[in-house]
Amino acid sequence: MSRKILAASGIAVYVFLYLPLLIVVAYSFNNSKLNAEWVGFTWHWYKVLLEDDAMLKAAGNSLFIALTASAVSTILGTMAGYALYRYKLKLLPVLVMAPLAIPEILVGVSLLIFYVSINLTLGLGSIILSHIAFCVGFVAIVVRSRLSGMDESLPEAARDLGATPWVAFRLVTLPLIMPGIIAGALLAFTLSIDDFVITFFTAGVGASTLPLQIYSMIKIAVTPEVNAISTLLMLVTLFIIVVASRISPDSIRGK
Amino acid sequence: MALLEIRNIVRRFGDFTAVDGVSMSIESGEFFTLLGPSGCGKTTLLRMIAGFDSPQAGEILLDGKDLVSVAPEKRPIHTVFQSYALFPHMTVAENIAFPLRMRGMGKDEIGAKVKASLEDVRLADRGGRYPDELSGGQRQRVALARALVNRPRLLLLDEPLAALDMKLREQMQIELINLQREVGITFIYVTHDQTEALALSGRIAVMNAGRVEQLDEPSKIYDSPKNRFVADFIGTCNLIDAEVAASGDEKMVLEIKGLGEVMAKGKGEPGTRGTLALRPEKVRIGSHLSPETEENHFKGTVHDFLYMGDVTVYIVEVAEGVHVEALLPNSAAGRPRILAAGDPVEISWRYDAGTFLHE
Missing domain, CATH: 3.40.50.300 (P-loop containing nucleotide triphosphate hydrolases)
Incomplete structure (x- = not known):
């Protein structure tokens, strides 16, 4: 009896989570201007999308921001993760983790005030800086957990056998924590590409990203073009999640 | 160098x-x-x-x-x-x-x-x-x-x-x-x-x-x-409180409370307190041991025993509160049976089997 209840509530949760997404995807192929009833199949909204310069520019911005922010935050986050693992500093975990817990709107507002006070022109640069700021913590956590799963005697063995600290890190520690670093990078990428709140505050007037663009379109009316771009965004995110979940310790050595 | x-x-x-x-x-x-x-x-x-x-x-x-x-x-x-x-x-x-x-x-x-x-x-x-x-x-x-x-x-x-x-x-x-x-x-x-x-x-x-x-x-x-x-750390060892009663250059007489005099190797100042260390495998045990070929010879009863396959470990009570552990290989020829708890036994060991440890 309780099994059935569990199964039913499980299914209900998934339906609640995924049905709206499926509806969005379905209506992106709907031959109607309204998201109200199914009329017929069409690629029309994807064609509209491809001719929408503002949308394409926003997509390009988003991709550029996500790639840059995830690359930089992966390097910084890996260093932070290593420091968290290696040195038992009391304040460091707080400094690294706090941005994860602080409400996004607070981070957005404070970054905006900060940028204005140092006279930083808002635009792509300020967005990238903000994204790096909130991604570093996530990467650091993933990398640290990977490091604490590693046998501590491995880097010592490398030193013992003649490797300098840097060579030991490059040849032993780095390959072993690489799955964690890649997972962290993918996490940073997905967080960056669909961030709205912090981007909204730090974007200024010139630069727009996909989430901002979609939001501004919805303010006018939800056309199936929004469904189409949402579907594409979902596909990209889904692909990355699949890749990330497949990264296991074994995959790193090509098995 | x-x-x-x-x-x-x-x-x-x-x-x-x-x-x-x-x-x-x-x-x-x-x-x-x-x-x-x-x-x-x-x-x-x-x-x-x-x-x-x-x-x-x-x-x-x-x-x-x-x-x-x-x-x-x-x-x-x-x-x-x-x-x-x-x-x-x-x-x-x-x-x-x-x-x-x-x-x-x-x-x-x-x-x-x-x-x-x-x-x-x-x-x-x-x-x-x-x-x-x-x-x-x-x-x-x-x-x-x-x-x-x-x-x-x-x-x-x-x-x-x-x-x-x-x-x-x-x-x-x-x-x-x-x-x-x-x-x-x-x-x-x-x-x-x-x-x-x-x-x-x-x-x-x-x-x-x-x-x-x-x-x-x-x-x-x-x-x-x-x-x-x-x-105590290396192997098993009988550790018995003792006091030097008399001493030569290589042999000494120890006084053990309740048991009496025991011969051990080494020398020490009479009156010194310490511990007699005695390895169980150096202690002979039997129902009747042949006349005293070894310096230390005592009668006691089996307090407990552990059958280990190749050997049996006996814990023998030789005096009130004084226990001595002894090992007997199970291959020992002519041994009629495993001694049981409560059996009267004799144990003996050479003087140089025991070491006196100063406190």
């Missing part, structure tokens, strides 16, 4: 003193063991020799030259770790090649050395495998091959057999002794297993609470423990 000279090494972690003024010198070609219970400082000492830790006081000299200031990668010392520490993302051959690569050796030379090394440890067909595809014993051999391929001056082994089951451990012990003789490299072996230490070592340093309690050959440590800790 000794190969490795350790002088008054001190290492503290906060309030805890892990190594407390240890000195020893290790000769070239020795199989030297640091033996002691966990937390006695043996692993900390090993880590300082390897270079992963530094002493707060004292000196470590290799060939008479200071070692403390030398980085671990610059020391001609390699370690076999308890976990083996094989690099999981490298094949067996790549693992063994690692120290050679670090020395900047050419590809061809590395290839030849790795091949020879794999043959030495009978893993010639396993070079392309990853460590997690090997059995425990094979991993152990790869770890040894990797640590020896560079011919270090000194090999440190940190409880390398602890993870193996008993049968395999015995086999590996024999392999280790043979290997050490073959390569002629000085081994410093860390273990908490006293039988392993006795079986393998040329010399043993018994450590406790950061200090060396006794440093000697295995048989000396076993037969003539210096103090109560060593007697």
